[in-house]
Amino acid sequence: GAGVSQSPRYKVAKRGQDVALRCDPISGHVSLFWYQQALGQGPEFLTYFQNEAQLDKSGLPSDRFFAERPEGSVSTLKIQRTQQEDSAVYLCASSLVGGQGQRRQYFGPGTRLTVT
């Protein structure tokens, strides 16, 4: 009965390094979302997958951010050449079906990224 898991839970990166954040959604969940939560703020949408298809990436802040979900389950959010403004908690969420806004999203514990 596992929920959404994310790894690593904490990541410290030096400015300019590349990082990869992993999300394991609940088994069988079609939809997967990534959100960015800056300190003291609400989560902000980054990108959305339905199975392996990335249907919306309008929230990705720059072309340094890239996400994939090649087999429709595990997803990876990659940030290239990290900057200090990338410091935030990155939250992953999944939901059972796709294209249904009323479906609740189940959130993982997040990955706290600190760029020094």
Added chain:
Amino acid sequence: AQKVTQAQTEISVVEKEDVTLDCVYETRDTTYYLFWYKQPPSGELVFLIRRNSFDEQNEISGRYSWNFQKSTSSFNFTITASQVVDSAVYFCALTDSWGKLQFGAGTQVVVTP
């Protein structure tokens, strides 16, 4: 564009007092869904309640209740007889038909014994 406003930054109460959290939203969609999520210090967002845009019936679920008023675009949330474990940040959120959540800035609730 969608927008969610939570004007209250922090609310402090003594245990057993009621707490009401305000939420005002903006959307051009005719079909939308409203949520409240709780984020305790551990960081994980916990789903609390959901309402759709075509059902304004207000309900009570245990110690939680909500007041959805389409005419004023408000979706307020009340915790009755607060407990210390209710201390957390509470987020109001809005989705379109695809499910992308638009969150408010959150309200920190502090319940002291």
